[in-house]
Amino acid sequence: MSAEANTSIHQTDQALGRLAKRKAKENRFRYAGIAAVVIAMAMLGWLVVSLVGTGYTAFFQHYLTITVTLSESDLDPHGARDADQLRTANYRKVIQQALYSRFPDVTDRRGKRALFQIVSASGATNQVRQMVYQDPDLVGREITITVPTSDDVDQLLKGYIDRNAPAELRKVSDRQIEWVDQVVAGGELTREFNWRFFTAADSRDPELAGIAGAVVGSLMALSVAFMLSVPVGVGAAVYLEEFAPHNRLTDFIEININNLAAVPSIVFGLLGLAVFLNFFGLPRSAPLVGGMVLGLMTLPTIIIATRSALRAVSPSIIDGALSLGASHTQAVFHHKVPLAASGILTGSIIGMAQALGETAPLLMIGMVAFVTEIPASIMEPASALPVQIFLWSDSAERAWAERASAAIIVLLLVLITLNAVAIFLRSRLERRW
Amino acid sequence: MNEHIVSSFDDVMSDLSTEIIHMGALVREQLVGALKALKRRDENLAKRIRKNDKQVDAINDDIEERVMNILALRQPLAVDLRETIAALKIARELERIGDLARNTAKRSRVIIEQEPLEGMEEIFKMGYVAVKIVEDVMQAFENRDVEKATEVWNADEEIDEYCNTVFTQLLSGMMIDNSNINACSQMTFVAKNLERVGDHATNIAESIHYVLTGEKIDEHRPKRDKTSSTTVEI
Amino acid sequence: MVNMNAAHTKYISDLGLTPNMGEVIEMMASAPAAETTQVKFECRDVEVFYSGKRALRGVNMDVPDSGVTALIGPSGCGKSTFLRVFNRMNDTIPNARVTGQILMDGQDIYSKDIDPVLLRARVGMVFQKPNPFPKSIYDNVAYGPRIHGLAPQKKDLDNIVERSLVRAGLWDEVKDRLKEPGTSLSGGQQQRLVIARAIAVSPEVILMDEPASALDPIATARLEELIDELKEKYCILIVTHSMAQAARVSQKTAFFHLGDLVEYDDTQTIFTNPKDQRTQDYITGRTG
Numbered sequence: 001m002s003a004e005a006n007t008s009i010h011q012t013d014q015a016l017g018r019l020a021k022r023k024a025k026e027n028r029f030r031y032a033g034i035a036a037v038v039i040a041m042a043m044l045g046w047l048v049v050s051l052v053g054t055g056y057t058a059f060f061q062h063y064l065t066i067t068v069t070l071s072e073s074d075l076d077p078h079g080a081r082d083a084d085q086l087r088t089a090n091y092r093k094v095i096q097q098a099l100y101s102r103f104p105d106v107t108d109r110r111g112k113r114a115l116f117q118i119v120s121a122s123g124a125t126n127q128v129r130q131m132v133y134q135d136p137d138l139v140g141r142e143i144t145i146t147v148p149t150s151d152d153v154d155q156l157l158k159g160y161i162d163r164n165a166p167a168e169l170r171k172v173s174d175r176q177i178e179w180v181d182q183v184v185a186g187g188e189l190t191r192e193f194n195w196r197f198f199t200a201a202d203s204r205d206p207e208l209a210g211i212a213g214a215v216v217g218s219l220m221a222l223s224v225a226f227m228l229s230v231p232v233g234v235g236a237a238v239y240l241e242e243f244a245p246h247n248r249l250t251d252f253i254e255i256n257i258n259n260l261a262a263v264p265s266i267v268f269g270l271l272g273l274a275v276f277l278n279f280f281g282l283p284r285s286a287p288l289v290g291g292m293v294l295g296l297m298t299l300p301t302i303i304i305a306t307r308s309a310l311r312a313v314s315p316s317i318i319d320g321a322l323s324l325g326a327s328h329t330q331a332v333f334h335h336k337v338p339l340a341a342s343g344i345l346t347g348s349i350i351g352m353a354q355a356l357g358e359t360a361p362l363l364m365i366g367m368v369a370f371v372t373e374i375p376a377s378i379m380e381p382a383s384a385l386p387v388q389i390f391l392w393s394d395s396a397e398r399a400w401a402e403r404a405s406a407a408i409i410v411l412l413l414v415l416i417t418l419n420a421v422a423i424f425l426r427s428r429l430e431r432r433w
Numbered sequence: 434m435n436e437h438i439v440s441s442f443d444d445v446m447s448d449l450s451t452e453i454i455h456m457g458a459l460v461r462e463q464l465v466g467a468l469k470a471l472k473r474r475d476e477n478l479a480k481r482i483r484k485n486d487k488q489v490d491a492i493n494d495d496i497e498e499r500v501m502n503i504l505a506l507r508q509p510l511a512v513d514l515r516e517t518i519a520a521l522k523i524a525r526e527l528e529r530i531g532d533l534a535r536n537t538a539k540r541s542r543v544i545i546e547q548e549p550l551e552g553m554e555e556i557f558k559m560g561y562v563a564v565k566i567v568e569d570v571m572q573a574f575e576n577r578d579v580e581k582a583t584e585v586w587n588a589d590e591e592i593d594e595y596c597n598t599v600f601t602q603l604l605s606g607m608m609i610d611n612s613n614i615n616a617c618s619q620m621t622f623v624a625k626n627l628e629r630v631g632d633h634a635t636n637i638a639e640s641i642h643y644v645l646t647g648e649k650i651d652e653h654r655p656k657r658d659k660t661s662s663t664t665v666e667i
Numbered sequence: 668m669v670n671m672n673a674a675h676t677k678y679i680s681d682l683g684l685t686p687n688m689g690e691v692i693e694m695m696a697s698a699p700a701a702e703t704t705q706v707k708f709e710c711r712d713v714e715v716f717y718s719g720k721r722a723l724r725g726v727n728m729d730v731p732d733s734g735v736t737a738l739i740g741p742s743g744c745g746k747s748t749f750l751r752v753f754n755r756m757n758d759t760i761p762n763a764r765v766t767g768q769i770l771m772d773g774q775d776i777y778s779k780d781i782d783p784v785l786l787r788a789r790v791g792m793v794f795q796k797p798n799p800f801p802k803s804i805y806d807n808v809a810y811g812p813r814i815h816g817l818a819p820q821k822k823d824l825d826n827i828v829e830r831s832l833v834r835a836g837l838w839d840e841v842k843d844r845l846k847e848p849g850t851s852l853s854g855g856q857q858q859r860l861v862i863a864r865a866i867a868v869s870p871e872v873i874l875m876d877e878p879a880s881a882l883d884p885i886a887t888a889r890l891e892e893l894i895d896e897l898k899e900k901y902c903i904l905i906v907t908h909s910m911a912q913a914a915r916v917s918q919k920t921a922f923f924h925l926g927d928l929v930e931y932d933d934t935q936t937i938f939t940n941p942k943d944q945r946t947q948d949y950i951t952g953r954t955g
Contacts, residue, residue: 325788326814434953435953
């Protein structure tokens with residue numbers, strides 16, 4: 001026995017050589033795997049870094065503090081404090097005068113126009129108009145307000161416009177740079193958190209544009225999609241999985257559901273355009289229609305996820321219920337569906353996340369419109385977050401690029417939150433048995 | 434009989450039967466030896482027989498241990514269970530036959546010391562029948578032969594008949610000559626021993642029958658032994 | 668003797684009972700009859716087909732009303748299939764078809780008037796792998812009575828739950844943790860919980876499909892002890908792979924082989940002296 005052990009074929013040099021080869025092979029595979037993970041992480045990291053790098057500055061905005069004189073002669077020559085009069089008064093002049101008095105040495109026409117361009121024209125005038133309209137007593141007084149700078153000045157201060165570039169190649173002139181430097185030195189120019197980005201709707205001026213309209217539009221569309229696709233999808237899945245007879249018709253339906261999941265999303269947009277807008281005459285650009293289209297798009301995903309979640313429930317539980325005299329329907333609804341709930345929920349949330357990021361079908365039904373109001377109902381025109389990003393990234397000014405990146409960051413955060421909720425719910429609902 | 438899926442179980446069972454067969458052969462030798470010693474008045478042989486009985490007992494102990502192991506380790510069922518239990522019983526019966534052979538050898542010492550008796554052919558014929566019956570029953574065991582076992586079972590009548598004859602002869606012998614009493618009374622015990630051998634062989638036949646058929650022989654055992662009520666006219 | 672009889676007659680008439688020989692004879696005749704076992708299930712030519720393939724062939728068998736009946740045989744012999752005939756669990760398998768007659772107390776359980784839902788309340792089942800619902804211990808036991816509406820009030824339900832757990836020998840172990848999930852119990856406890864769950868709907872019969880195959884020897888012993896107690900009140904059919912277990916717990920044993928009922932007899936007879944060579948070979952571990 002011991003003599004044989006010494007000559008075992010597993011202890012020869014050849015055997016050790018084969019073992020070394022085998023181990024080397026396994027190690028090569030492991031390193032290849034690690035390399036793949038590193039490359040993937042690097043690419044993801046690059047994406048995040050570049051997004052955050054371009055986008056984070058949009059969360060800050062530069063404001064100029066100016067002193068404006070709300071003279072009665074300019075704003076309310078009749079002294080009636082009439083609402084119409086106060087709304088239509090020439091606030092532009094008020095702002096201009098405030099700037100001229102800050103820089104009294106600017107006298108030429110071109111200089112004056114350039115000077116006015118350092119603040120956001122409509123932003124500053126609207127702000128003063130709003131204040132006066134709400135409090136007419138301000139007329140005749142002198143107040144100090146903080147108004148947003150124009151996007152060019154903002155970009156200059158954020159360092160996106162190169163001061164040393166030739167004057168004709170940059171959007172800010174030498175004189176404007178000089179004025180900006182003066183107010184910076186005077187402490188009149190401040191950098192503040194850009195609340196407007198989260199509270200305003202879209203605008204023609206980058207410094208006034210926000211994502212609130214798009215976020216609200218997206219949420220509305222998503223709610224509609226959720227309320228449409230989850231009950232219908234789960235119901236269809238439960239019926240097909242548990243109650244439908246197995247015949248050619250159900251096989252056909254099953255194949256088609258699986259195929260629908262792979263249909264490009266723009267096709268759903270076309271369907272929405274043809275059916276909801278042209279046939280049913282629903283309003284264009286409305287979150288209702290957007291939600292319906294997104295809901296249709298998510299339906300196959302939810303049906304497939306629900307069916308696989310139902311199939312994953314251990315049949316022994318159902319046998320247990322049936323053996324106690326539960327009917328098939330009771331067994332399904334008392335045991336199978338609750339046990340599949342975490343899977344169904346995960347599938348639904350992933351479907352919703354997918355819908356949130358979808359642009360193509362919304363383009364088809366007109367949710368690509370320029371909407372400066374936050375929509376108040378699902379019938380009003382609205383935009384959606386990914387569409388907003390698409391629109392902004394298409395615009396020329398440098399300031400839009402920064403805002404598009406910021407909007408993408410917000411979109412990603414929402415998606416991460418949705419996935420986190422999915423994970424949380426799954427771990428809460430999932431029980432071992 | 435099909436083989437067990439676990440072949441070592443087959444080995445264990447066949448070892449057990451082999452040992453029983455071996456024990457049967459040894460016991461038969463003991464019985465033949467005891468009768469020979471009596472017939473040839475050979476005290477040395479009788480002594481050897483008495484000593485050899487220890488060997489029979491040792492085999493019996495070994496068989497008991499084997500049976501215990503089979504029960505504990507193999508949990509035999511059905512035919513295996515019947516065979517295992519039968520082995521235990523057969524060994525016990527053989528051990529008794531061995532005891533009877535020893536007892537006969539013991540009694541032969543007293544008989545040898547006395548004057549030889551006349552007309553003792555019958556008891557040796559009876560001895561021959563007893564040996565034959567042990568031989569037959571062991572053959573039935575070895576060949577798993579139900580018919581042979583049933584034959585043995587019925588053959589017990591013959592030995593009982595002999596016993597009656599021998600008993601009457603011995604009683605008459607004692608009546609005729611007082612000096613015969615010592616030898617004759619020992620002789621009656623020898624006859625009784627041989628009759629008991631027949632009984633034990635019958636028990637073995639019953640066990641074999643049960644192993645092979647699963648049924649007990651349910652008729653009454655033939656009993657022709659009338660010694661308990663035999664008297665002679667004085 | 669005569670005096671004794673006269674005294675007896677007087678004693679009976681004092682009690683206001685008229686001695687009637689006919690009655691006495693009847694009583695004497697019926698007394699032993701009560702002890703002979705009644706038949707719970709009569710199976711006549713039962714056959715089961717899966718997608719047209721015959722899994723069980725012409726089984727004729729009477730299952731006694733009391734005691735434990737064990738079904739043994741090699742894998743795929745049809746014993747589990749046969750067990751599932753009694754509570755019509757085969758109905759849930761697509762393409763499964765049962766022919767022949769199974770009479771429960773004389774009534775055909777496959778007739779149109781029998782709803783499998785009510786049949787399964789009368790014929791409970793315990794499975795190979797303990798399958799408590801992922802709910803609390805209390806809810807596990809209460810589920811059956813709830814769906815059948817057996818307990819109108821919370822108090823009644825509490826009673827049923829306690830009684831069932833007591834009967835399943837689990838009460839002392841779980842009475843302080845009824846709100847904990849049933850899945851937190853050990854395997855043996857889970858199997859007893861499942862039995863309590865089955866008992867809670869007051870069945871007449873309990874089917875057990877290899878109930879101890881996932882349990883350790885101690886838990887198995889507890890389960891067998893429980894089966895021994897339950898057989899007083901319920902008709903129990905048990906499928907088992909362990910012949911020793913069949914021998915320990917059952918009074919009747921049926922041996923199945925390749926879809927045939929080969930032999931059905933008292934357990935003692937099957938394990939000491941089976942009549943059929945196939946039974947013999949199977950239980951002694953021989954190649955057939």
